[in-house]
Amino acid sequence: MSEAGSEGARTAPRHERSGVAASSGIGIGPAYVIDRRRVHVPRTKIEREVADDEVRRFQEAMRATRQQIEVIKGRLPHGEHRAILKAQQMMLRDPDLIGRVEVLIREELRGAEWAVATAADEVHEMLDRADDDYFRERRSDIMFLAERVLQALLGDHTHEITPPAGSVVIAHDLSPADTAHLHRCQVAGIVTAAGGKTSHSAIMARSLQIPAVVGVDGILGEVMTGDLVVVDGVRGQVIARPEGEELGEHEEERDRYDAFEQRVQREHAFPAITEDGLRVMSRANLSLTEDIELGIRYGAEGIGLYRSEYMYMNRDALPREEEHYRTAKMVIRRYAPYPVIFRTFDLGSDKPSKLIPFSKPEANPAMGLRSLRLALRQREIFLDQLRGLLRAAVHGPLRIMLPLVSSLEELDAGLEAVAEARDQLESAGMAYANDVPVGVMIETPSAAICADLLAARVDFMSIGTNDLIQYTLAVDRDNDDVDYLYQPLHPAILRLIKGVAEAGARHKVPVSLCGEMAADPRFTWVLIGLGITELSMSPSAVPVIKHIIRGSTAAEMRAIAAQVLATTTAREANEIVLAAMRERFPEHLKHGGGRSAEEEG
Amino acid sequence: MSKAQEVAGELEIVNPLGLHARAASKLVSLANKFQSDVWLAKGETEVNAKSMLGVLMLACGKGSKVRLRCAGGDAAKCFDALAELVRGGFGEI
Numbered sequence: 001m002s003e004a005g006s007e008g009a010r011t012a013p014r015h016e017r018s019g020v021a022a023s024s025g026i027g028i029g030p031a032y033v034i035d036r037r038r039v040h041v042p043r044t045k046i047e048r049e050v051a052d053d054e055v056r057r058f059q060e061a062m063r064a065t066r067q068q069i070e071v072i073k074g075r076l077p078h079g080e081h082r083a084i085l086k087a088q089q090m091m092l093r094d095p096d097l098i099g100r101v102e103v104l105i106r107e108e109l110r111g112a113e114w115a116v117a118t119a120a121d122e123v124h125e126m127l128d129r130a131d132d133d134y135f136r137e138r139r140s141d142i143m144f145l146a147e148r149v150l151q152a153l154l155g156d157h158t159h160e161i162t163p164p165a166g167s168v169v170i171a172h173d174l175s176p177a178d179t180a181h182l183h184r185c186q187v188a189g190i191v192t193a194a195g196g197k198t199s200h201s202a203i204m205a206r207s208l209q210i211p212a213v214v215g216v217d218g219i220l221g222e223v224m225t226g227d228l229v230v231v232d233g234v235r236g237q238v239i240a241r242p243e244g245e246e247l248g249e250h251e252e253e254r255d256r257y258d259a260f261e262q263r264v265q266r267e268h269a270f271p272a273i274t275e276d277g278l279r280v281m282s283r284a285n286l287s288l289t290e291d292i293e294l295g296i297r298y299g300a301e302g303i304g305l306y307r308s309e310y311m312y313m314n315r316d317a318l319p320r321e322e323e324h325y326r327t328a329k330m331v332i333r334r335y336a337p338y339p340v341i342f343r344t345f346d347l348g349s350d351k352p353s354k355l356i357p358f359s360k361p362e363a364n365p366a367m368g369l370r371s372l373r374l375a376l377r378q379r380e381i382f383l384d385q386l387r388g389l390l391r392a393a394v395h396g397p398l399r400i401m402l403p404l405v406s407s408l409e410e411l412d413a414g415l416e417a418v419a420e421a422r423d424q425l426e427s428a429g430m431a432y433a434n435d436v437p438v439g440v441m442i443e444t445p446s447a448a449i450c451a452d453l454l455a456a457r458v459d460f461m462s463i464g465t466n467d468l469i470q471y472t473l474a475v476d477r478d479n480d481d482v483d484y485l486y487q488p489l490h491p492a493i494l495r496l497i498k499g500v501a502e503a504g505a506r507h508k509v510p511v512s513l514c515g516e517m518a519a520d521p522r523f524t525w526v527l528i529g530l531g532i533t534e535l536s537m538s539p540s541a542v543p544v545i546k547h548i549i550r551g552s553t554a555a556e557m558r559a560i561a562a563q564v565l566a567t568t569t570a571r572e573a574n575e576i577v578l579a580a581m582r583e584r585f586p587e588h589l590k591h592g593g594g595r596s597a598e599e600e601g
Numbered sequence: 602m603s604k605a606q607e608v609a610g611e612l613e614i615v616n617p618l619g620l621h622a623r624a625a626s627k628l629v630s631l632a633n634k635f636q637s638d639v640w641l642a643k644g645e646t647e648v649n650a651k652s653m654l655g656v657l658m659l660a661c662g663k664g665s666k667v668r669l670r671c672a673g674g675d676a677a678k679c680f681d682a683l684a685e686l687v688r689g690g691f692g693e694i
Contacts, residue, residue, distance in 0.1 A: 087622035087653065090629055096652035123654050130660035134621055138657055141622070289617050315619065317664025326690060327617050 014243045015222050018213075019191070021236030022202035024540055025211030025261070026254040027189025028247075031240070032163035033225045034171040034178075041150060044111040051106045058101055058112040061152035066092045068148065072181060088175075091145055097123070113153050120146035132315070140194075144175035163187055168229040170219060179205060189231030191238050193219050213238050234591070253590075260587045264543045268299035272549035274557070280528055282546050283338070283536040285514060289327065292334055294539035299546065302338030304462070304536020305401075305514040306331065308385065309345045312353035318381060324388025332396035339397040341462070341536075342389055343441065344382065344414075346371045346403045356381065366470065371404035376413050386421035393433035401462060403441045408453050411440055415457065441514075443467035448496040451503035461504055462536070465515025469493055487570035488517050489577065494530070494565055501531030512536060521592040522581055524548045529561025544592035548585055608680040609670040616690035620661035624691040629653045631686055637673025639683065650683070 046054050066089050073085045091097065097119055104115035120142055127139045163169055165186040173194040174182070182190065190205055195214035205212035211233035223229060223240045230239040230250045234257075242250060272280045283304030284295035295303060311319045311327065319327075332340045347353050348370025349362045356378055362368035375382040389400055402414040418438055425432040437459035442448050448468060455461060469488055470476060477486040487493070497513075504511035512534030517523045519537035524545055527535065535545060560580055567573040581589050614620055620628070632639040632650045639650035643665055648655030650669070661667055669687070671679040686692075 083623045083626070087626040090626045090653040094653045094655075096649055096655050123658070126658045127660070130658075132619070132660050132662050134619070134662075135657065135660035138622065142654070311617065311663075315662035315664050317613070317666070319664060323615050323617070323663065326615070330693075 012222075012224075012227075012241060014246075015240040017216050017219055017222070017238050017240075018236050019216035019219075019238065020195075020202070020214050021233055022195070022214040023190075023205040023210060023212040024233045025189075025209065026234065026250070026257050027168055027187075027211040027231040028250055028254055029166045029168045029188035029229065030164075031170050031223045031225055031227045031229045032167040032187075033220065033223060034169065034174075035220060041113050041117045042111065043114045046105070046109050046111050048109060051109065054105050054112050055102055057153065058105065058116065059098075061112070061116075061149050062092055062098070064152045065145070065148045068152075088141055088145055091142065092149075113150055116146055116149050116153070140173045140175060144178070168231055170223050170229070172220060179208065179210075182210070189229075189233070190214075191216055191219055191229070191231055193217060256587065257591045260591045264547045264588075265298075267547060267550070268297075268543040270299075270546065270550065271301070272546040274528075274549055274552055274554045276553040276555055278528070278533070278554035280532075280549050281512070281534040282542050282549075283341075283512075283534065284539040284542060285536055286331070286539075289330065291539070292331060295542075296334065298539045298542040300335075300338075300539055300542050302335050302397075303331065303340040304512055304534060306340055306342045307346065308342055309347050309351065309353070312345055312347060312355055315355070318355045318384070321384045321388040321391075324385050325391045326388075328389050328392035328398060329395045332392060332398050336396040339399055341399045341401050341439070341460075343401045343403050344372070344375055344385055347374060366476070372402050372410060372414055373404065376410075376417065379417065382417055383421050383424065386418055387425055387430075387432075390418075390421055390425060390432040390436055391430060393436045394431050398433070399437045399439060399460065401439045401441055401460075403464070404443060404467070405440050405454065406444045406446045408450065408457075411454055411457060414440075442500050443471070445472045445496065448472075448500050451500040452506065455503045455507035455509045458509060460510045460512065461500060462512045462514050462534075463497060463500055463532070465493070465497075465513060465517040468496065468515070472496065487574075488520075488523060489526070489564065489573035490570045491565075491568060491573070494526070494573070497527070497532070498530045498561075498565065505531060510534060519545070521545065521548055521585060521588040522577055525552065525557045525560045525580065526564055526577055528554065529557035529559070529564075541592065544588055548588055548592075551585070605673055606676045607670065607672040608676045609668060610680065610684065612667050612669055612684055612687045614661050614663055614665045614667060614687065616693045617663055618693070619663045619665065620656060620659065620667075622657065624693065625653060625656040627691050628683065628686060629656055631683060632679070635671070635673070635675050635679035635682070637671045637676045637679045639679060640670040640672075642668040642670070 069085055069089050073082050100119045101115045104110045104118055105112060123142045124139050127135055130136050163185055166188050168189045168191065169182055169187050170191045173192050190210055190212040192214045193216055195202055202214050211231050213231055213233055213236050216238055219238065227240050228242060230242055272282050281301050283302045284300035285305040286295060286303045287307045287310045328342060347356060348365050349368055350365035369377065389398060392398055400418065405411045415438060439460035439462060440454050440458045441462050441464050442451060443464035447454060451461065465488065469486060472492050473485055473490055475482050475485040477483045501511050511532055513527055513532045514536040517527065518535040519541035521544060537545060563576050564573045616624060629651060640647050641650040641656060641659060643659045643661055646659060648659055650656060669680060669683055
């Protein structure tokens, strides 16, 4: 379609926005815009004589709303979602809230609608002051409930969101009840202006497998109900009013994605064994206990990287031994008989916890007091974590991994701390596991180069490619002036990975890889060809990577690795890898990428 | 009803997610099973522990120290039951 031809045919031009990829998949359909801020609240005063009637009208509306939620709850199979709705029902029975509304009606003689809106605003304001994201996000729960009660009061039952099947819902934010309801409506996708990783709408979209992009600032002003919208939950993109042939292309991509996803997911539980018999363990990375089920659903064979530093963020007090014990126990029980690898806290002044004070601001946080160095300095905090982990290991296959080791002395100091924690438990007469495997994360060039020295003292090694690439190439990939230099297939990186794999093989120590490279289908052949036998990645990437491994032979992976090792530039290496993977796994390459972003953060 | 009494004590929120909606609803449900008035305080703020919104408004992350206060005929029983729930991490850990 020529530009002149399209002129005047549309009210608004094509529009593209990006946000947070919250749930992978591609959805296309007409927009169904929910703009809740439009609800009109009549502010009417009442006569004192009718106050009792007004209170009764309010109570009736509360009862009706509880019942509506009961109905929605009854349709839901999943335990987690029902629990969230149950909490909302309790808010509707809240004596303080009910008391406050009744006071506003009886004493200030406000109409029930006005009283409800006022009380909800007061709660909203209180929650606003919370310094924890989770509690601030509960503001949306109370606003959704208030709106339902208002609808019940106004007798507006047509307002229930019932978007037509196949539409894309555009909203400021969505309550868990809304999200569950949308699932029943078979919507094609969800876009919200608000929300982040921990918002209920993101978590629920992921678990209901509806393509979703959240945190798309300003989307409500750009899209009208009926506009065609493409939601790309793989890349975190939203396109409103696509033009010309673009739409057909996106539709084809969606169909291919869906077919691919179905095929790959059908076989998610099969082990990843190459055609010539090499078994590659495919594990998941995990940051939040709330996402614990994702690894199971996507067929992960254990957790290859548990980011324990999240236990130190967004909270008021340090996690103590008991909490480390209970959290670890819960996770290993869920994944047994597969192992869970706990990385001890990886915090630094760029990834801070307000609970661990930093002595001074650092000019260069990436090379500063961080990770294991910080843990050794804050020994009591470190010992608390180690004791908790050693105790939890009684309940299943737990492993401990020490991050950011740059020398043998540092590794020894870390191992010594583990021994001290063991001694403390011994003298306290506590039950603990004596044979917990302890491993080292290889993420500094020095550790990679001296991997043979480290391998002699540990039970396993795990290459953290994100940091290893950054330190080796001296590139901050968040700096867009230099990010073109961030090249995973740089000859230096390939040689380091190969060296670590060989050192591991010589010392009979397994070598895994847990950076974003593990989730990227482009690199699967090269990594396994270089001798890596365990990969840990974002949960939703597991089925894709397993599928590639099952369709390949170790021999062809080694052949590619040898070819790539002979290159002199990353560009050459990329060309070889892309050509090979495009030929054998074009769909995996196209639809499998981007999943590391879903989890990152 | 026996003589009114008051039982109070400090507790630590130990479950990983803190006093979030699911944990709070367990606490509030249990509190409502007793006749006693139940109050929960963090810092200077004290709220009605039979109120879901009150408990949420305290915004207790994991590791928060809270003060539980029960007043009424069944105060001792009520305190013990609630303290057990909190110390046990709301059955989540």
